[in-house]
Amino acid sequence: MKLSETHQQIRDTTRRFAQEVIRPLAEELDREERFPAEVYRQMGELGLFGITVPEAYGGAGLDAAAYALVMEELSRGYSSVADQCGLLELVGTLLSVHGTEAQRAQYMEPLLRAALRPAYCITESDAGTDVSGIRTTATRTADGWELNGAKLWIHNAPVADVAFVLARTNPAAGKRGMSIFIVDCDLEGVSKGPKEHKMGQRASQVGELHFDRVKLRHDALLGEEGRGFHIMMSVLDKGRVGIAALAVGIAQAGLEAALDYAQTRKQFGSHIAEFQGVQWMLADMAKDIQAARLLVHDAAERLDTGDRASIACSMAKCFAGDTAVKHSANAVQIFGGSGYIRGYEVERLYRDAKITQIYEGTNQIQRTIIARDLVANGASL
Missing domain, CATH: 1.10.540.10 (Acyl-CoA dehydrogenase/oxidase, N-terminal domain)
Structure with missing residues (x-):
């Protein structure tokens, strides 16, 4: 590359x-x-x-x-x-x-410049993968809008200064009745739930945001009214490339740690890197990580050219997420008992990897997107 x-x-x-x-x-x-x-x-x-x-x-x-x-x-x-x-x-x-x-x-x-902390607010209790299920509403008033509802599993929610909120502005219009609002979190009616204690990526703050009769000005609307769903979805391909690259980084860190450990740890009088079983694990890690990396960069290039980007982004996100989970587990395996102990990097990498199969669209949804694109556009990529 x-x-x-x-x-x-x-x-x-x-x-x-x-x-x-x-x-x-x-x-x-x-x-x-x-x-x-x-x-x-x-x-x-x-x-x-x-x-x-x-x-x-x-x-x-x-x-x-x-x-x-x-x-x-x-x-x-x-x-x-x-x-x-x-x-x-x-x-x-x-x-x-x-x-x-x-x-x-x-x-x-x-x-x-990190002087403001944003939150990107889509997910609700009944609207995870199915974004069309959101219930948060924004109703027109004489002075602008009134926002009501709640979002959960929101990145930065416990520390957010400003939220970008997807809400229904025309409940009868389905996906075409959603809009995005920029909401300053110090407005009256905005409240934050407690910080969630997560399995991995624990420095990423996640929690709930609640909106109770929040008064917004007309200029809080981001983009065209009724186009919020499409606008939010339009950035998800880039988001999937980002998460795929993040997953590659986790897997790469695991490979580096496992290789270093295998070349220093001795059993039966030899470094464990000399054992074929460990060598094959390292080889599988290296080839899958490089394959994931190449998928990521192919997807990134397609994003810039517009050449069937969505299927490429879903492929990259799905494969890289699966690779990160599989091979961070292999890194733990190479470390043996030490890899199961807090304080060893590979233990954290294993916990950090799992969410890459879930957020920015689950890997099951990525497979659905890939299959639908193949049926619609053919197998030649």
């Missing part, structure tokens, strides 16, 4: 930051479930948020391949940090493509 000079520079800069700043903190952040605001401020100063956001709006103005490289390298350090980068990328894309000049002027710069 040949990288351009620009891609090499962004990869090397991110790798160095992940190695020197993120990785030394990963065990502490996982143990304490702490939001690393100081790390995000440094990332904002380095320009690691808003990779594909146009330079005119304060982003790096790079392509999806650069975004994938950044996500993989951050995740090698700690996937919770990469997850924050992915969230900012989605929100930055929403604003740059669909926001008004006033909205971009108010929110973009503080978001990209």
Whole structure:
């Protein structure tokens, strides 16, 4: 996989930051479930948020391949940090493509320098994979809108300053009756649920947001009224490339740890890397991780060209997520009993990997998307 000079520079800069700043903190952040605001401020100063956001709006103005490289390298350090980068990328894309000049002027710069913490609010108790099931409503008033409802499993909810909320504005219109609103979290009627205690990616804050008769101005509407579902869905392909790259980063960190351990750990008078059983595990890890990486970069390229991007993004996300789970488990296996103990990196990687098969669309849904595209457009990719 040949990288351009620009891609090499962004990869090397991110790798160095992940190695020197993120990785030394990963065990502490996982143990304490702490939001690393100081790390995000440094990332904002380095320009690691808003990779594909146009330079005119304060982003790096790079392509999806650069975004994938950044996500993989951050995740090698700690996937919770990469997850924050992915969230900012989605929100930055929403604003740059669909926001008004006033909205971009108010929110973009503080978001990209980590002075504002966003939440991306779709999921509800009866609306997970099936987004059409949302019940949060926004009703027109003389002064704008009134927002009512609740969202759960929302990234950054416990610490959010501003929420991008999908709500029903015309319940009779189905998917065509949803709109997106920018909601400042200090408004009256906005409340936050407790932080959830998760299996993995524990420094990523997740919780509920509640909206009780929240008064919004007319200019809180993001994009065209009634197009919210389509706008939210339009950024999910990029989100899937980001999560796929994040999964590759988890798997790569597991391979590096397992290889190092296998070359130092001795049993029966030999390094365990000399045993064929361990060698085959390492070989399977390496080939599957590289295959996942190539799928990610193919999907990123298609995102930029528009060439059957959705099927490629689903393939990358599905395969990379499965690879991360399978081979972080193999990394634990190579470590043996040590790999099952808190404080060893591979134990955390195994827990961090599981969510990559769930969020940004479950891997079962990705298979459905792939199959439907094949039926509609044929097997030639």
